Amino acid sequence: MSFSLEVKMELSHIEESAECCRRAELAGILRAGLSLRHTPDGPRLLLATENAPLSRRLFTLIKEIYRFEPKISMLKTRRFKAHAVYRLDFSGLMEEGGRKVLDGIGLLADQASGEMVYHHFKTRNRCCKRAYLRGCFLANGSISDPDKSYHLEVAFRSKVQADEFMNYLKEFGLEPRFIMRKNHFLVYLKEGQEIVDFLNVIGAHNALMNLENIRIMKEMRNQVNRIVNCETANLSKTVDASFRQTESIRYIKEHSGLENLPKPLYQIALLRLENPDVSLTELGKMLNPPLSKSGVNHRLRKIEKIAESLGFDYKS
Ligand SMILES: [Zn+2]
Numbered sequence: 001m002s003f004s005l006e007v008k009m010e011l012s013h014i015e016e017s018a019e020c021c022r023r024a025e026l027a028g029i030l031r032a033g034l035s036l037r038h039t040p041d042g043p044r045l046l047l048a049t050e051n052a053p054l055s056r057r058l059f060t061l062i063k064e065i066y067r068f069e070p071k072i073s074m075l076k077t078r079r080f081k082a083h084a085v086y087r088l089d090f091s092g093l094m095e096e097g098g099r100k101v102l103d104g105i106g107l108l109a110d111q112a113s114g115e116m117v118y119h120h121f122k123t124r125n126r127c128c129k130r131a132y133l134r135g136c137f138l139a140n141g142s143i144s145d146p147d148k149s150y151h152l153e154v155a156f157r158s159k160v161q162a163d164e165f166m167n168y169l170k171e172f173g174l175e176p177r178f179i180m181r182k183n184h185f186l187v188y189l190k191e192g193q194e195i196v197d198f199l200n201v202i203g204a205h206n207a208l209m210n211l212e213n214i215r216i217m218k219e220m221r222n223q224v225n226r227i228v229n230c231e232t233a234n235l236s237k238t239v240d241a242s243f244r245q246t247e248s249i250r251y252i253k254e255h256s257g258l259e260n261l262p263k264p265l266y267q268i269a270l271l272r273l274e275n276p277d278v279s280l281t282e283l284g285k286m287l288n289p290p291l292s293k294s295g296v297n298h299r300l301r302k303i304e305k306i307a308e309s310l311g312f313d314y315k316s
Contacts, residue, residue, distance in 0.1 A: 028135020
């Protein structure tokens, strides 16, 4: 199951007991989901979903609130072998008694022009705004698999609805973005945190936790990668330094002889030649008496300086 469907399944099972919110959610679903289709039998008012719990929820809501029963049919599509698409037919709402229902949620199915007309839908309560946002997402929203990327969008058929949706999101502190694609007005969120906040607003708490877990895993993976990269960089620096030291010592050996070095330098030069792979700390412990890391470093720097004065050029 896609993450999108997982979120919608969860939303479709939320117990919404307040009448005001049930109405707002229904309005959200219908406003975002209904489309006026032209068929050989005349215009039909349809909503399609592959989410069975959503089709049940929608059926129950509209039956309870408006005493209206949409006709449901199931289409098996070839595109998704295992998937069925549920088609709910609300054409009855275009008839005399039903128009009030559409009017109440700011919709007008204008049969003369064959176009759907969208007016504003106003709701005052914060609880209802959440429910309305949830309804819109249920009908026409999608969210990408968080393993891959962070993207959540809801598609609308009119600018009026998209603006309205964005305004509600802003009231909850979100910063939605907007783009037009083909005939659709898309409102989308791009940041992981924004998507988490949105799921919280619409009440998808399980999905929110799953998303948070994935975010934490991703963050940990990035941190581990950073540490590994950093260690690799340090390691190559160490190897580099050791190579420069042994080359300097060999140069001195060939050009003036190691035995001419002051005794402390002579000792460390021999040790370094014999142990090119050990750290400065370990090198220090091999001396009698032992020497600190910075002491070893100091002596090796002196050796490098002597090699340079004899004409050693590491880079060449
Ligand atoms: Zn409410």
